[in-house]
Amino acid sequence: MNEEQRIQQAGINQVDNNIERIKNTKSDDMIAKYFQTSYEAQSPDIKKARKRLNEDVQIHYDFAIPEDMATIGKGKKFLIRTYGCQMNEHDTEVMAGILTEMGYEATSDTNDADIILLNTCAIRENAENKVFGEIGHLKPLKIEKPDLIIGVCGCMSQEESVVDRILKKHQHIDLIFGTHNIHRLPQLVKEALFGKEMIVEVWSKEGDVIENLPKVRKGKIKAWVNIMYGCDKFCTYCIVPMTRGKERSRLPQDIIQEVRHLVAQGYQEVTLLGQNVNAYGKDFEDIEYGLGDLMNDIHKIDIPRVRFTTSHPRDFDDRLIEVLAKGGNLLDHIHLPVQSGSSEILKKMNRKYTREDYLELVRKIRKAIPNATLTTDIIVGFPNETEEQFEETMTLMEEVGFEAAYTYIYSPREGTPAARKKDDVPESVKKQRLYRLNELVNKQSAASMKTYKGKTVKVLVEGESKKDPDILAGYTEKNKLVNFKGPRSSIGKIVEVEITEAKTWSLDGVMVENTVEVN
Known part of the structure; x- marks a missing residue:
């Protein structure tokens, strides 16, 4: 042996x-x-x-x-x-x-x-x-x-x-x-x-930042690039600061090197990743360098698409807006979780911004990036949420014009401050509110999709459709799912597709003849 x-x-x-x-x-x-x-x-x-x-x-x-x-x-x-x-x-x-x-x-x-x-x-x-x-x-x-x-x-x-x-x-x-x-x-x-x-x-103390870890990524088209770890916001409903620890940012040069390496391998899109990605760099003591600066540097790299997630409105600063307005490979789809449209509920959530603060941030974004697409996260049924407070969420949804939203009924997590709160809102009421909110989300999503009919969009082709192997599927710059017929040779490329039908959550189209990869 x-x-x-x-x-x-x-x-x-x-x-x-x-x-x-x-x-x-x-x-x-x-x-x-x-x-x-x-x-x-x-x-x-x-x-x-x-x-x-x-x-x-x-x-x-x-x-x-x-x-x-x-x-x-x-x-x-x-x-x-x-x-x-x-x-x-x-x-x-x-x-x-x-x-x-x-x-x-x-x-x-x-x-x-x-x-x-x-x-x-x-x-x-x-x-x-x-x-x-x-x-x-x-x-x-x-x-x-x-x-x-x-x-x-x-x-x-x-x-x-x-x-x-x-x-x-x-x-x-x-x-x-x-x-x-x-x-x-x-x-x-x-x-x-x-x-x-x-x-x-299991370590309670946050780990150090370990570079040069090997990765087996899914596919060769889109990649996650972690730029920081942890979160310092301590929202009352969220357990992430306890499970992921406090914020630790990777050094800019290490992130940029990783993106350049992905470009060399042929990746077409990267998403900069963090629990609170907008807080990137705030823990640096010897340099002033935030997410806006990082995006500005990556803007100069020859990769077609750059996204980032997940944002916290409190840390979405003017520098980041200024850089995103440059466009190019910095896409104008912004996921900006609001969680509630009520300032009172936001205070109970410890979000540290008001409804008015959020709307002012949206105004700044739309002024600098007029065609920006905004999506969000919303929690309904936070402990003791009133009907009036829920209606404030509904009106915010309409006022901002979110084109999509991840919606949830509040789920208490042991160890968080919110889990200790007594709740007088019946489960049936919470479910009914979620139903109403989802109806509005669907309505706004469908309306935004209709505007694409007859237009030609750039689609990063990811592969076969989940429902039909004869149909290809990919996403637009604004993160809209597009299904269309085309040659398998277009997988991994950015192609032009004319939209022929708009659904609530996806678009159908026809690939434009003689389309070429868009870089």
């Missing part, structure tokens, strides 16, 4: 022993208590998070796969299930990159996987329920394949109550880690293979 086989067999034997230990344990609570003692000392603390100093953050360029783990995955496969936001999607790209460099291959078949990671979201209760449902479904597979490693990572792992629940009720899970220590995945996999206990590594 060679060294690699010996390591693999040792891992299998250890997992077998782990399963037997769980089966033979007389007190599950005793095990949970053992692990919980280790976890509580590191669990997220909102008070400490508020006091965190920027100089605590270090930047590292020395990431490498440990030599003894460089081929551990040879002949094995991994599967990562992703829940939640774009940041989670991007984290999955990084984890896939790390596992690939360890020799593992990706699979979409649960039964073929040697490692299954659930990259979780903590924003909404429904997402949490889905994850625990999946954890339950994986238990028979773990019994059938004791050498299988099952891990839970992402935002849910940063919640003490979630970790406690897994430890007590789901001991077939091998590995739990959080959002700050993804770069330690090789070491964590090693411990899961050869360790004696379930591995729990």
